[in-house]
Each structure stands twice: as C-alpha cells, then as structure tokens.
Amino acid sequence: MKSTRMTALLAVIVTSLLAVFASSVSSAATAKTVTISVASLIPGSTPAAIAQFNAQVAEFQKANPSIKIKPVEYQWTGPTFAAKLAAGTLPTVFEVPFTDARTLGDNGQLADITTEVTNLPYFSKYNKAVLAEGTTAKGKIVALPKGAYAQALHYNRKLFVAAGLDPNKPPTTWAQLAADAKQIAQATGKTGYAEMAKDDNTAGWIFTTVVYSLGGRMEVGRGTSAQATLNNPKAVTALNMLKKMRWTDNSMGSNFDYSWGDINQSFAAGNIGMYISGSDVYTNLVSASNIDPSIYGLGTIPLAKNKTAGVLGGGTEVGVRPDANAAARAAAVKWIDFFYERPLVNKAQAIRNAQTLVASKQPVGVPALPLFNKKQYDLANTWIKPYINVPLAQMKPFNTNIFNQQLVPEPAASTQSVYHSLDAAVEAVLTDKNANIQQLLDAANSTAQGLISQGK
Amino acid sequence: MATVDDPIDAYWTDSEPARVSGHEYRRARRTPVTWVRGGGLATLLFLLPMLFVFGAFSWYPIVRTVIMSVQHTNLVSPATWVGLDNFRAVLHDPLLPKAVENTAEFAGLALIFGYPVPLVAAVLMSEARRFRGVYSALAYLPVVIPPVVAVLLWKTFYDASPTGVFNTILGWVHLGPYPWLQSQQTALPSLVLESTWANAGGTVIIYLAALTGVNRELYEAASVDGASLWRKVWHITIPQLRGVLLLTMILQIIGTAQVFLEPYLFTSGGPANATLTVLLLIFDYAFGNSLGGDYGQATALSLMLAAFLAVFSLAYLRATRSWSAK
Numbered sequence: 109m110k111s112t113r114m115t116a117l118l119a120v121i122v123t124s125l126l127a128v129f130a131s132s133v134s135s136a137a138t139a140k141t142v143t144i145s146v147a148s149l150i151p152g153s154t155p156a157a158i159a160q161f162n163a164q165v166a167e168f169q170k171a172n173p174s175i176k177i178k179p180v181e182y183q184w185t186g187p188t189f190a191a192k193l194a195a196g197t198l199p200t201v202f203e204v205p206f207t208d209a210r211t212l213g214d215n216g217q218l219a220d221i222t223t224e225v226t227n228l229p230y231f232s233k234y235n236k237a238v239l240a241e242g243t244t245a246k247g248k249i250v251a252l253p254k255g256a257y258a259q260a261l262h263y264n265r266k267l268f269v270a271a272g273l274d275p276n277k278p279p280t281t282w283a284q285l286a287a288d289a290k291q292i293a294q295a296t297g298k299t300g301y302a303e304m305a306k307d308d309n310t311a312g313w314i315f316t317t318v319v320y321s322l323g324g325r326m327e328v329g330r331g332t333s334a335q336a337t338l339n340n341p342k343a344v345t346a347l348n349m350l351k352k353m354r355w356t357d358n359s360m361g362s363n364f365d366y367s368w369g370d371i372n373q374s375f376a377a378g379n380i381g382m383y384i385s386g387s388d389v390y391t392n393l394v395s396a397s398n399i400d401p402s403i404y405g406l407g408t409i410p411l412a413k414n415k416t417a418g419v420l421g422g423g424t425e426v427g428v429r430p431d432a433n434a435a436a437r438a439a440a441v442k443w444i445d446f447f448y449e450r451p452l453v454n455k456a457q458a459i460r461n462a463q464t465l466v467a468s469k470q471p472v473g474v475p476a477l478p479l480f481n482k483k484q485y486d487l488a489n490t491w492i493k494p495y496i497n498v499p500l501a502q503m504k505p506f507n508t509n510i511f512n513q514q515l516v517p518e519p520a521a522s523t524q525s526v527y528h529s530l531d532a533a534v535e536a537v538l539t540d541k542n543a544n545i546q547q548l549l550d551a552a553n554s555t556a557q558g559l560i561s562q563g564k
Numbered sequence: 565m566a567t568v569d570d571p572i573d574a575y576w577t578d579s580e581p582a583r584v585s586g587h588e589y590r591r592a593r594r595t596p597v598t599w600v601r602g603g604g605l606a607t608l609l610f611l612l613p614m615l616f617v618f619g620a621f622s623w624y625p626i627v628r629t630v631i632m633s634v635q636h637t638n639l640v641s642p643a644t645w646v647g648l649d650n651f652r653a654v655l656h657d658p659l660l661p662k663a664v665e666n667t668a669e670f671a672g673l674a675l676i677f678g679y680p681v682p683l684v685a686a687v688l689m690s691e692a693r694r695f696r697g698v699y700s701a702l703a704y705l706p707v708v709i710p711p712v713v714a715v716l717l718w719k720t721f722y723d724a725s726p727t728g729v730f731n732t733i734l735g736w737v738h739l740g741p742y743p744w745l746q747s748q749q750t751a752l753p754s755l756v757l758e759s760t761w762a763n764a765g766g767t768v769i770i771y772l773a774a775l776t777g778v779n780r781e782l783y784e785a786a787s788v789d790g791a792s793l794w795r796k797v798w799h800i801t802i803p804q805l806r807g808v809l810l811l812t813m814i815l816q817i818i819g820t821a822q823v824f825l826e827p828y829l830f831t832s833g834g835p836a837n838a839t840l841t842v843l844l845l846i847f848d849y850a851f852g853n854s855l856g857g858d859y860g861q862a863t864a865l866s867l868m869l870a871a872f873l874a875v876f877s878l879a880y881l882r883a884t885r886s887w888s889a890k
Contacts, residue, residue, distance in 0.1 A: 186854040187847070193856060194639040204854075211855050217640050307832040309854075362724035364746050365834055430640070524854050536836035539748050543836075555658070564853055 142175050142439045144432075145199035146447075147182035150369070150396055157395035160468030167460070168446050175439045183369070184424075186309050186524055193217060200429050201440045203254055206241045207523035209425040213242070213250030219428040222249040224441035230453045233480045242425045254448045256423035256477035257386035258515060259317045259409055260506050261285075266403040267381045271295040278382075278407030278505050282321070282349060285382065285410055289359040292381035299361030300381045301353060302374070303534070306367040311534040312527030314384050316420060316519065318346045321409045323416040326519045326526050327560065334521035336557040338530060339549035347537050347545045355541050364538040373397045384409065386422070387475045387506060390498060394471045401498070406475065407505035408513055418516035421477060452479060455491045462495035473498045475506055482511070522560045529556035633863040638856035650864035654849075660865075662837050663845040666827075669752055670759075670841060671820035678760035679816060683809070685764065686771030687797055700772060704765040711762065715829040718758045719745075722830075745831055748838035755826040755839060763819075767812055774808040775801070810884050817880075818873055842869055 148161050165177045180199040192198045193212075204212060212218045225231060226249070234253075242251030265275035271292040279285035289300025304310035316326055324342025328335045354360045366374065372389060374380050376397035387406070393399040411417040426448055428440040451461040462472045473496030478485035489496075500507070519526045533548040599605070633650055637643035654660060689699045706714065721729040722744035731741035744754045782800045791799070802809065824843035827833055833840035833848070842865065850862035 184854075187851040189854045190851040190857050193854075194851075194859070208854055215638065215641055215856060217638075217856065305835075307834040307837075362741070362743065362746060365831060528852060531834070532836045535834045536748070539743070539746055539835035539838075551658075564855070564858070 140174065140435075142435045143178060144175065144201060144436050144439045144443065145178040145180045146201040146440075146443055147199050147203050147426075148179035149181060150183040150392070151181045152369075153181075153395050154398065156468045157470055160464055160470045163464050163468065164447060164461070167464070168443065171446075172439075172442060175442065177443065185368075186528075196429075196431070198429055200432055200436055201426060201443055202429070203424050203426055204251065205523075206253075206256075206423045206425060207518050209242045209251040209427060210240075210244060212427070213244040213248065214246075217430055218250035219430045219432050219437055219440075220248045220250060221252075221428055221437055221441055222247075224438055225249045225252060228441075228445055228449070230449070230480075233453065233484065235478065235480055238423070238479050241423070242427070251425035251427035252444055252449060253479045254424040254426045255388060256421060256479055257388045258477055258510055258513070259314075259384055259420045259422075260387040260389075260475075260510075261382055261407040261409055262375060262385060262389065263382040263405040263407060264375065264378060264380065264403050265405045265502065266378065267292050267296055267298055268405070271381070275405055275502075276505070278405060279410055280408075281410045282412070286349065286353050286357060286359070289353060289381060290357040293357070293359040293361070296381075298379055298381060299363070299374075300357075300359035302361055302363070302366060302371060302380045302383045303350070303538075304366045304368060304371050304383075304385075305364045305531075305534050305538050306370075307365075307528075307531045307535065308367055309524050309527040309531065310367050312530030315343075315346065315530050315534050316527065317384055317409065318349070319343045320418050320420045320516050322346055322412045323414040323418075325416070325516075326530075327521055327556075330520050332521070332561055332563045334560050336526065336553050336560055338526065338553040338556050339546070343549055344545055347533065347549070350534070351537050351543070351545070354538050360538070364535065369396070375399075378403060387477070387510070390474045390503075391471050401502075404499060404502055405505070406503040408509040411513060418514035419510075420518060421515040422518050423477070452488050453484065458488055458491045459495070462492040466495050466497055469497075471498045472496050473500060475503055475510070477510075477515070522556070522564055525559035525564050526556045529553075529559070629863045629866060632859055633867050634860070636858075636860050639859060640856065646860060650858075650860040651868070654861050654865045654868065657845075659837065659840060659845060663840045663842045666752060666837075666839060667821060667823065667841045667843075670756060670823050671817055673753060673756040674759060674816065674820045675813075678756065678764065679813065681760055682764045682767035682812075683771055683805075686768045686775060687801060689768070689772060690775045691793070700769065703768045706762050707765040709762075711825050712829060714762050715758070715826065718761075719830065722754055746835065748835050751831055751835060751838045755823075755830055758830075759820075759823070759826050767816075770808065770812060771805065774805050778804045806887065810887070814877060814880050818877065821869070821873060 149157055161179060165179060169175065169177060178199075182199065182202060184203055184205065189198075189204070209218065213220075238253050238256060239249070242253065243249050261278055263275075263278050268275040268278075268288075271288070272295065273288055273291060279288050285301065291300070292298060293300035304314045319326065319340070319342050322342040322345055324337075324340045324346070326336070326338055326340075326343075328337055350360075354364075361380070363370075363374070368385070369392075371380070371383055371385070372392050373396075375383055376393050376399035378400075390399075390404065390406070393404070394401075409419050411419065426444050428437055428444075432440060446457075450457040452458070465472045472492055473489065476485075529552040533545075533552045536543040536548050537545065632643070634645060634647055635643040636646045636650075685703055689696055689703070692699060709717075723729065723731065724741065724743045724746045725731065726735060726741045728741065728744075730744065734740040734742070743750060745751050778801065782804075783796055786796045786800060822843050823841050824847065827839040827841050827844050828847065831839045833844045846862045846865050846869075849865065850857040850859055
C-alpha cells in the first residue's frame with residue numbers, strides 16, 4: 109500500500125514537472141521573436157513619408173509583439189533586382205511587377221505562400237485574373253497583388269494655362285496631344301511631351317503603351333512559342349508620331365534618357381507638360397519629388413478609334429524570399445496582410461491607414477484599379493472619403509473615363525526582354541533624325557523573338 | 565654524389581649521406597620539429613591571411629568564372645552543363661560587334677586625347693618654380709572625388725538644354741547648344757572627356773615622380789646649348805621616361821578596354837547602343853533581365869576579354885621590349 113502511494117506521489121511529481129517543463133518550452137517558443145526585413149520606401153523619400161512608414165511598422169509590431177520588422181529602402185529596377193536576386197540580398201518581403209512574379213515562382217525564386225495566403229479571411233474575394241499573376245504553373249501562390257494600375261497621362265495644369273490650353277480638358281487623341289505639346293513648348297519653352305527613353309526597359313514599356321493605344325500588340329501567344337510582333341504597323345505609326353514631335357514640332361525637349369524616377373522628378377519640378385506613367389504615380393510625386401499638388405492633372409491615354417485600341421494595365425506583386433523558413437513566411441504574410449491587403453478590405457484598417465497617411469501628409473485616394481472587384485474598390489473609397497487629400501477634381505478626367513477603356517495586360521511572354529529589345533529603337537528615333545524606323549523595329553523584333561524562344 | 569664538409573651544408577643538400585673522415589653524417593631530414601624550428605610555421609602563419617584573401621577573392625572567383633562559362637545557371641536553380649554554347653551565343657550576338665567597336669573607339673580616343681594630357685601637365689608642373697604642390701593637388705583632386713559624384717556633376721555640365729553648364733558657356737561665344745550625351749555621335753566622346761578629367765591626376769603624379777629621377781644636368785647642358793622647352797622634352801624627358809610611358813600606356817589600354825563606370829552611370833549604353841561597351845554587355849548578360857541573368861554568357865565573354873587582353877599585353881611587351889630596355 110505504502111509503495112502504491114509512493115508510486116502515485118512520484119507519478120504526480122513527474123507529471124507536474126513535465127507539465128511545467130512543457131509549458132515553459134511552449135511559452136519560450138511563442139515568445140521567440142522572428143525578424144523579417146521588408147521593402148519600405150524608395151531611396152530619397154521625404155522624412156514625412158519615412159515617418160509615416162515607421163508609424164505603420166510600430167503599429168504592426170504592437171499588434172504582433174513576436175515579429176520584428178526591419179525596413180529596407182527598395183526600388184524595383186530590372187538590373188538591380190537581378191543583381192540582388194543572384195546575391196541573395198533582397199529583403200524577406202519585396203515587390204516585383206505583375207510581369208515577373210509568375211516566372212520567378214516557376215523558377216523557385218519566390219517562396220510558396222499558398223498555405224498562409226489561403227487562410228486569409230478575404231482570400232476568396234480576390235479577382236481571379238489578378239491572383240493568377242502571382243500563381244505558378246503548378247498552382248502555387250507565390251505573391252499577392254499590392255496594387256494595379258492603368259497607364260495614364262499626367263499633365264502640368266500650370267503649363268497648360270500658360271500655353272492657353274484648358275487645364276480641365278487634357279488631350280483625348282494623339283493628334284491633339286501632339287498639338288498641345290507643341291503649343292506648350294512654344295509658349296513656355298518647357299518640354300511639351302516627354303517619354304521615358306532609357307535603356308532600362310522603361311523606353312520599351314512606355315512605347316508598348318503607345319502602341320496598345322493605337323490598337324497594336326507586341327506578341328501573339330504565350331510562353332516560348334509566342335510570336336513577336338514588335339514591327340507591327342501600329343508600332344511604325346507610333347515611332348513616326350514620336351519622330352514628328354521630336355524633330356518637326358520640337359516639342360519633346362532636350363532630355364531623351366529619362367528613367368522612371370528621373371521623369372517624375374522633372375515633372376514635379378515643372379519642366380514637363382505631359383508624360384505617360386502608371387495612374388498611381390502621384391504617390392511617388394509627393395513622397396519623393398515634393399510636387400506642388402496644384403500643378404497636377406491626370407487624364408486617360410488617348411485611344412485610337414478601333415476595336416483593339418486599349419490601355420496597358422499592370423501592377424505590383426508582393427512576394428517572399430524563397431529561403432524564408434516557416435516562421436519567417438508566416439510573419440511575412442502577416443505583414444503583407446497588414447500593410448498591403450487589409451486596408452483594401454477592412455474598414456477599420458482602411459481608416460487607420462488613411463489617418464496615419466494624412467498625419468504624415470502623404471497622399472490618400474490615389475487612383476488605382478480594383479484588386480478584388482469594382483464594388484469593393486468603391487466601398488473602400490467610401491470608408492476613406494473623409495481622409496482623401498489628393499486633388500480629386502484634377503484627376504476627374506481619368507477617374508470618369510478609365511473604366512470605359514479596354515484594359516490590356518502587358519505582353520505575357522518574356523515581357524522585360526520585349527521591352528528591352530524596344531529600348532534601342534525608341535532611343536534611336538529620339539536621337540537620330542534619319543533613323544530608319546522599319547529597320548529598327550525589324551531588328552528589335554528579331555532580338556525579342558530570339559529571347560522569347562529561349563524563355564528569357 | 566656530392567661530398568660535404570659541414571653538417572650545415574648536408575642539411576641543405578639533396579645528396580646521399582656521405583662519409584667524411586670516418587664520420588657518418590646522415591642527411592638531416594625535414595621533420596615537423598625542424599620545420600617549426602626553421603621558421604616554417606611562422607612563415608605559414610604570416611602567409612595564411614594573404615592566401616585566404618587571394619584564394620577567396622581572386623583565385624576562387626577565377627575558377628568559378630571558368631566553370632560557369634560552360635554552364636547555364638541563374639545562381640538559384642541547379643546549374644546545367646552546356647559546353648561551349650555560351651561562347652557560341654556570345655559570338656553570334658549582334659550587339660557584340662557594336663560593343664567591341666565602341667570599346668575600341670573609347671580606348672582610341674582616350675589614347676589620342678587622354679594619354680598626352682597627364683604628361684603635358686606633369687612637364688609643365690615640373691617646370692613651375694612656385695606652387696608646384698598646389699598644382700599637383702589640383703591635378704589629383706578629381707581622383708579623390710567619388711566616381712558617382714563626379715558623374716552626377718558632369719551630368720549637369722552635359723545638360724543638353726541651352727541652360728546646361730557647358731552649353732551656357734559655349735553660348736557666350738555663340739556656339740551650341742550641343743546635345744552631348746543625347747546624341748549618338750557625341751555621347752562617347754563626352755564620356756572620354758569626363759574619364760580623362762577623372763583619371764589624369766593619378767598618372768600626373770606617376771610622371772611627376774618619374775621626372776624627379778631625370779638627371780638635371782641633362783637639362784642644364786641642353787639649356788647651355790640653347791635648347792627650347794619643346795626640344796628638351798622631346799630629346800630628354802620622353803626618352804628618359806620611356807619605361808614609365810610604356811607602362812602607363814599598356815595600363816591605360818587595359819583600363820579603357822574594361823570601361824564600365826562611365827557608360828553605365830551616364831548613359832546605360834545608350835542612346836541606341838552608342839555607348840555600349842564590352843563590360844556593359846557582360847553586365848547586361850548577367851543583370852539585364854530581372855528574371856535572373858545569363859551568368860554563363862556573362863562569364864564566357866569575360867573570359868574572352870581576359871584572354872584578348874593577356875595576348876595583347878604579351879604582344880605589346882614583346883614589341884616594346886627592345887625600346888624600353890635601351
């Protein structure tokens with residue numbers, strides 16, 4: 109009997125000790141901090157923008173005490189991204205264009221976040237076409253959309269007025285755009301119309317936008333069997349249009365190597381009448397270029413009157429490094445949920461986000477395209493309506509027309525290679541009066557076809 | 565069989581053990597103890613950091629380059645063996661002739677305009693009786709300016725609008741405005757101009773140091789004979805500096821054949837590939853595609869460039885051996 113009692117007592121003690129040990133192990137595990145680095149703002153952002161980002165980091169860390177966020181300045185450009193990718197120096201959470209996410213995932217260069225993402229409460233509401241941009245051929249989700257844009261015409265209202273043009277009526281045809289550009293250049297001495305024309309794929313990106321607006325396409329088909337059509341008749345027309353503005357009208361100024369950041373800065377400084385970029389670029393104009401909001405105007409891209417004419421649409425995806433472990437992946441998706449996605453679907457988070465942005469004098473209400481559906485997009489905009497601080501009236505020409513335009517996705521096969529092949533053709537026309545347009549486009553087409561066939 | 569009279573000599577010889585005066589000296593064998601006592605361990609310890617640095621940062625990358633040149637790899641997925649395909653692809657790239665042509669043009673222009681500038685500056689400075697130190701410092705100043713800062717500075721100089729710095733200055737004498745970097749014709753010479761400004765200072769210092777080694781009596785004798793400055797330079801300075809001149813020339817050719825910084829930062833190879841150089845093409849192969857570069861092709865072209873420069877340097881040294889030895 110005595111031995112039975114002793115055995116029972118021993119069992120109780122051992123069980124208690126085990127329980128205490130297990131609970132301490134468990135609490136140690138839950139208390140273990142996971143540190144992830146995340147893409148923050150582009151280099152050169154204003155102190156106010158940095159303060160706003162840091163405020164959001166603090167809010168996230170307060171809600172998730174076991175996750176430590178390390179912000180890393182980040183700007184996606186083709187060459188720097190490739191170098192960081194190869195060197196393994198990308199932050200845990202980083203952004204890539206719509207065009208790259210799927211292929212990066214297929215190549216094993218993005219983490220599989222399917223499990224974490226499908227647990228998000230709003231997962232089923234995503235627009236399937238948008239979600240597909242971050243889904244691999246095997247159906248694994250490797251990225252979530254940050255935002256979608258349509259290419260738009262950004263114009264300087266002040267220069268419009270100075271040139272005797274109506275700042276509420278941006279051009280709606282390419283002929284009118286050329287005429288307005290000429291008028292601005294002659295009346296103000298500033299650049300009437302500028303294009304990104306650098307050898308970093310931006311020249312090809314904007315040129316493709318112009319060709320789409322005329323009804324042309326850069327390729328037919330998908331994958332390595334796609335056929336390049338860079339030398340299509342609309343592309344010839346588009347280059348001739350540029351040639352006329354550059355050499356006959358003399359309305360394109362003297363700088364023909366603008367990249368994405370340069371052209372934003374020059375526009376914000378009041379040196380450019382009109383240029384094409386994504387509809388959401390106003391955020392950068394405020395956070396990195398200190399634009400005077402009163403000069404800003406936003407319109408849609410002029411579309412030719414044919415069935416295939418459309419506006420190029422794209423977007424940005426957010427992905428996770430492939431070497432992130434399970435804890436880092438989970439933390440990364442929590443951050444993506446908090447910072448990128450929830451403000452679009454959760455009223456409380458949308459309002460909190462807007463309040464933080466307003467407090468830091470950052471733009472709220474920049475035009476974008478719906479990631480879920482138009483109804484959700486409009487609903488989210490009603491939540492933040494009291495906080496919208498962008499000059500909505502000056503964006504009216506865009507907001508009233510964009511949903512009537514046909515949205516055309518970027519070339520599906522070897523997108524960046526197609527753009528890169530076009531860079532030299534655009535540069536040649538802008539820097540050589542006697543450039544042979546058909547020859548340039550034929551050469552670009554041949555180069556692009558080679559790269560498409562190799563899957564590069 | 566060698567004979568030895570001293571045990572110390574026996575230690576250093578590889579000969580068989582010898583019998584001398586009835587004593588048998590066995591050859592002192594290298595044991596770990598003798599190696600340590602002889603200073604071998606200390607030598608190795610001092611050598612290790614350098615071996616590590618060279619191994620990790622010079623020899624290993626070279627070996628990796630050779631291996632990668634016969635592979636297809638994006639540095640993330642497993643590499644695959646492709647033999648000489650990368651070399652064939654590079655040789656068939658329509659951009660390669662353009663890159664070689666631009667590189668040769670850059671090197672040629674730098675040789676014609678950039679090479680004599682430091683020599684002339686050094687000779688003039690050495691003739692100055694006052695403020696020689698100030699002139700040297702001013703000449704060397706561009707070298708200490710960070711290259712990116714220098715390029716940004718020159719970008720404002722090269723602003724193609726009539727209000728650009730150079731165009732404003734030229735406008736005072738009713739010239740221009742010129743497109744500088746925005747024209748396929750003037751972009752490359754503009755890069756050479758900046759490159760000469762940025763790099764001449766280092767060569768000036770080398771020439772100034774070399775000039776101190778020239779016997780002053782030769783100049784004094786020439787002066788007594790009534791020689792002009794030009795005749796003194798031509799008949800004394802240049803022959804006396806020929807060894808240094810030949811060395812700086814080959815270094816400049818090798819340097820300009822690998823020009824990257826200026827075309828990358830100024831023009832990214834544009835406009836329309838007018839400033840695309842071989843090194844920029846290598847960079848494009850490796851990093852031009854955001855989906856992961858073709859490191860195989862990049863390393864293949866790197867090896868081809870290295871082989872060309874090695875052969876060129878050997879030929880140059882052989883061709884100038886007799887002149888530089890005079």
